[in-house]
Amino acid sequence: GIQVEQSPPDLILQEGANSTLRCNFSDSVNNLQWFHQNPWGQLINLFYIPSGTKQNGRLSATTVATERYSLLYISSSQTTDSGVYFCAAIEGNYQLIWGAGTKLIIKP
Amino acid sequence: NAGVTQTPKFQVLKTGQSMTLQCAQDMNHNSMYWYRQDPGMGLRLIYYSASEGTTDKGEVPNGYNVSRLNKREFSLRLESAAPSQTSVYFCASKSGSLYEQYFGPGTRLTVT
Numbered sequence: 001g002i003q004v005e006q007s008p009p010d011l012i013l014q015e016g017a018n019s020t021l022r023c024n025f026s027d028s029v030n031n032l033q034w035f036h037q038n039p040w041g042q043l044i045n046l047f048y049i050p051s052g053t054k055q056n057g058r059l060s061a062t063t064v065a066t067e068r069y070s071l072l073y074i075s076s077s078q079t080t081d082s083g084v085y086f087c088a089a090i091e092g093n094y095q096l097i098w099g100a101g102t103k104l105i106i107k108p
Numbered sequence: 109n110a111g112v113t114q115t116p117k118f119q120v121l122k123t124g125q126s127m128t129l130q131c132a133q134d135m136n137h138n139s140m141y142w143y144r145q146d147p148g149m150g151l152r153l154i155y156y157s158a159s160e161g162t163t164d165k166g167e168v169p170n171g172y173n174v175s176r177l178n179k180r181e182f183s184l185r186l187e188s189a190a191p192s193q194t195s196v197y198f199c200a201s202k203s204g205s206l207y208e209q210y211f212g213p214g215t216r217l218t219v220t
Contacts, residue, residue, distance in 0.1 A: 048208040098150025
């Protein structure tokens, strides 16, 4: 089955900095999602991005399916961006295979 | 439009007790899922229901049962809780024609 690896595992930044989070997957996937889990445990959908680039405010994501990776960019970080960022690859039509996450801490 | 709702938010059980976690969605989605998340890890699929009337095992189904009561509701039952089932449980749903899954707020379960 598909394996999903994320890097880095931890990231500590000052407010205002930019960051890039990476997600590698072991096999061809048709679909990929990025999530933010906030410090209260809530899972927030960020992007559904099987290929190409999408932007939403300060966040953008790029997936290069042929090279089996996806990147999440966060610009001008704010303390509210803190939490864990997960990517998950969709296997078949139903199952999400999750990476271990990148824990992001934004210091004021 | 509440999205995906879960009850209860928190629960403490003693080893051997049983309980049912409830999940409902109001987005008219066909597929529903139950995941567990252990500390420091991503989510793992317990069971899913591709459509009303069907259920299938995921990655970690042992110790759990599910019921797809109708299109809106999907429940997860622990018949005899064990400390290894201490976790946060998330329910999710997805439209049959799209791949994006939407998640509920989670249930934090502790088994002592």
